[in-house]
Amino acid sequence: EAGVAQSPRYKIIEKRQSVAFWCNPISGHATLYWYQQILGQGPKLLIQFQNNGVVDDSQLPKDRFSAERLKGVDSTLKIQPAKLEDSAVYLCASSPQDQPQHFGDGTRLSIL
Amino acid sequence: DAKTTQPPSMDCAEGRAANLPCNHSTISGNEYVYWYRQIHSQGPQYIIHGLKNNETNEMASLIITEDRKSSTLILPHATLRDTAVYYCIVESNYQLIWGAGTKLIIKP
Numbered sequence: 001e002a003g004v005a006q007s008p009r010y011k012i013i014e015k016r017q018s019v020a021f022w023c024n025p026i027s028g029h030a031t032l033y034w035y036q037q038i039l040g041q042g043p044k045l046l047i048q049f050q051n052n053g054v055v056d057d058s059q060l061p062k063d064r065f066s067a068e069r070l071k072g073v074d075s076t077l078k079i080q081p082a083k084l085e086d087s088a089v090y091l092c093a094s095s096p097q098d099q100p101q102h103f104g105d106g107t108r109l110s111i112l
Numbered sequence: 113d114a115k116t117t118q119p120p121s122m123d124c125a126e127g128r129a130a131n132l133p134c135n136h137s138t139i140s141g142n143e144y145v146y147w148y149r150q151i152h153s154q155g156p157q158y159i160i161h162g163l164k165n166n167e168t169n170e171m172a173s174l175i176i177t178e179d180r181k182s183s184t185l186i187l188p189h190a191t192l193r194d195t196a197v198y199y200c201i202v203e204s205n206y207q208l209i210w211g212a213g214t215k216l217i218i219k220p
Contacts, residue, residue: 042199042210043156091155103155
């Protein structure tokens with residue numbers, strides 16, 4: 001089966017600019033996750049969707065981060081405006097109900 | 113905060129068994145232990161998970177102590193491609209809370 005697809009693979013922007021990441025989960029996976037992974041740390045959950053509804057966004061910095069999952073399939077994560085501390089890898093994962101998560105290879109974001 | 117403690121790094125000789133320890137002394141009775149690994153510049157890859165009983169699949173074995181306060185991931189015949197960061201995770205409220213993991217280096 002095809003894996004979780006993410007784009008772009010790399011992104012470099014200046015602080016205060018905006019950026020968007022895209023995720024296409026594995027077909028049929030109802031649950032979709034966005035994680036932030038800072039260098040040297042494990043991933044930190046930002047938001048979890050069940051179909052097109054938000055299950056948990058308690059760790060999403062809502063003043064600058066937003067995410068949507070239209071039609072319960074693809075998802076986008078946006079940062080506006082970006083800060084230096086947002087430099088990280090943004091990982092998308094998907095899973096069937098109550099099954100292990102499958103991860104994409106992430107988008108590496110660098111803020112100048 | 114992560115509910116697990118792992119050594120920051122380990123070495124293992126190629127062809128030998130790699131045994132990665134994990135402490136999770138505050139685990140609750142219905143919380144699963146998951147193991148993932150992350151090879152450089154890739155996303156995390158699921159390895160195995162368990163609740164109480166030992167588990168084995170094509171990648172690894174998971175040994176959970178009877179009191180469930182610790183576990184060991186065993187890679188039976190390590191290869192150079194097993195070099196990665198290995199994460200031991202306790203699933204809490206259907207979420208994975210990740211620590212910093214163990215960097216496992218397989219040496220020729």
